[in-house]
Amino acid sequence: MIWTVYLSGEIHTDWRERIQAGCAELELPVEFVSPNTDHDSSDAAGDHLGTEENPFWRDHKSSKVNAIRTKNLIESANIGVVRFGSQYKQWNAAFDAGYLAALDTPYITLHDADIIHPLKEVDAAAMAWAQEPEQVVEILRYVTQGK
Template identity: 75%
Template structure:
């Protein structure tokens, strides 16, 4: 059986690559999917539908276009990994975690100790909390392997 793992959240570090390479090294039967991780491209996703003078409407338009991908890939995933970094607030990651919880979709949170408190509800619904990409790989090895 092949599993699909959706990688959600923070886009400013190489955590996705670490998980993908770790799973590949273990020869795990996993297909990884993700949101668009190019920040500028994501912000401009809705621009093809017409220019917006107001930043709110540009963000609104682009978030809806991005949601087509995100919604479908989360729904198709067997497991979702939601990464919260310390540099930026990832409201979209919290939304993805909430969507997973509403769907009954298993998810793993990935973040350090410094943000345990603000993520307590998100972590409470998660199946696991990992602090490193390697810990995620080990959970995937157990679950998928």
Template identity: 70%
Template sequence: MKHWTVYLSGEIHTDWRELIIQGCEDLGLDISFTSPVTDHDSSDAAGDFLGHENIQFWRDHKSSKVNAIRTQALLKASDIAIIRFGDKYKQWNAAFDAGYCAALGKTYITLHNENIIHPLKEVDAAAMAWAQTPEDVVTLLHYVIAS
């Protein structure tokens, strides 16, 4: 049986990652999970060691490139990506990850509430599935992996 790698992309303010990981572990699914750096301050400071920037744009630019080293490598190595969009913040990085997956031909599943269907219509159109809860994702992964 195949070992799967699932990349968990998106919002960092709720426990959705832990719920998916625990649900899959409870079912005994053979999955390794990867994700971007989920500590907001660490992510923002990812490029700071390369030199101080006086202009926020250049600090963000440098850190986003350092973060992209991890993101691109892990997305490319994954079998499936779960792209989570929360209600509180606009997750431009998650939308970018979805577009990156689409460009690579990488399977991804979106995870978000019904109230943001319209703004995510293009992102959802390229996804293989749309889930509304972490439990939906676990059920979907169980079907794909264990069936």
């Protein structure tokens, strides 16, 4: 079985690359999918539908276009990894975690200890909490190979 792993969350560090490299090194049977991680193109996803004077409606249109991708990728995932960085509030990642939980798709949260409290509900629904990408790799190794 090839496991599909949905990588959600902050876009300012190399956590995705570290997980992907670690899994490739171990030759784990995983494929990775994620939302659009290019901030500018994500914000502009709905711009081709017409210019908006009010930034709310620009964001609204782009979030709906982005949701076409996100919903399908989450629904096809076997497991999710949801990364919360300390520098920015990743509301979209919290939404992804909630959607994964609603679909009963197991997910791992990845964040530092200093934001445990604000993420208590998100962590409570997670199957594991990791602080480093390499810990996620070890979890993926176990669930895909049983060792």
